[in-house]
Amino acid sequence: AQSVAQPEDQVNVAEGNPLTVKCTYSVSGNPYLFWYVQYPNRGLQFLLKYITGDNLVKGSYGFEAEFNKSQTSFHLKKPSALVSDSALYFCAVRDILTGGGNKLTFGTGTQLKVEL
Amino acid sequence: DAEITQSPRHKITETGRQVTLACHQTWNHNNMFWYRQDLGHGLRLIHYSYGVQDTNKGEVSDGYSVSRSNTEDLPLTLESAASSQTSVYFCASSESWASGTTGELFFGEGSRLTVL
Numbered sequence: 286a287q288s289v290a291q292p293e294d295q296v297n298v299a300e301g302n303p304l305t306v307k308c309t310y311s312v313s314g315n316p317y318l319f320w321y322v323q324y325p326n327r328g329l330q331f332l333l334k335y336i337t338g339d340n341l342v343k344g345s346y347g348f349e350a351e352f353n354k355s356q357t358s359f360h361l362k363k364p365s366a367l368v369s370d371s372a373l374y375f376c377a378v379r380d381i382l383t384g385g386g387n388k389l390t391f392g393t394g395t396q397l398k399v400e401l
Numbered sequence: 402d403a404e405i406t407q408s409p410r411h412k413i414t415e416t417g418r419q420v421t422l423a424c425h426q427t428w429n430h431n432n433m434f435w436y437r438q439d440l441g442h443g444l445r446l447i448h449y450s451y452g453v454q455d456t457n458k459g460e461v462s463d464g465y466s467v468s469r470s471n472t473e474d475l476p477l478t479l480e481s482a483a484s485s486q487t488s489v490y491f492c493a494s495s496e497s498w499a500s501g502t503t504g505e506l507f508f509g510e511g512s513r514l515t516v517l
Contacts, residue, residue, distance in 0.1 A: 328491055328510045375444065391436075393441060
């Protein structure tokens with residue numbers, strides 16, 4: 286079975302400071318990993334994904350994520366946070382061994398709050 | 402532009418009533434999914450479909466059903482609504498693995514259901 290854990294319900298950061306939102310995963314084989322963002326009263330939007338290759342993945346809105354196989358982690362990062370980054374962030378995983386269909390398992394979400 | 406739409410966006414119903422939430426996508430995606438979002442649980446998969454006439458149960462399928470008669474639509478039915486089914490429901494779609502994509506889901510804006 287595949288799963289992801291987001292250990293922090295909320296992350297607070299000052300605007301201009303770097304931010305990190307943590308995610309760890311568990312899969313039987315090799316993972317496909319994703320980050321999504323949700324703004325209030327909206328659906329989830331895709332931010333970035335790791336499939337294979339470079340462990341540092343760049344995505345939308347200046348976000349990036351670092352895949353670490355030994356620590357089974359895929360933390361979301363941004364060098365300089367903006368107030369407009371305040372939203373709910375979800376990590377998701379797909380186990381390559383599950384075959385077709387792209388069924389994703391989501392974490393419980395981390396609320397990011399960026400303050401002036 | 403291709404899109405995925407859900408209706409109704411908000412619904413209030415009574416315990417025991419049948420409710421159907423509509424999902425329509427114009428991406429021509431084979432894969433469609435229904436998730437529910439609850440505080441502390443993140444997104445949990447209810448049902449999913451890999452193509453016309455194909456439906457599968459997710460992790461929280463009890464009390465829900467879906468049918469897939471065409472590519473564009475995957476309606477979610479609550480046969481006899483219960484208060485525990487008060488939630489925000491999201492429909493999503495993606496291309497099939499066979500197409501060579503890596504699984505991004507495209508989400509609708511959500512349907513907020515309250516069961517009194």
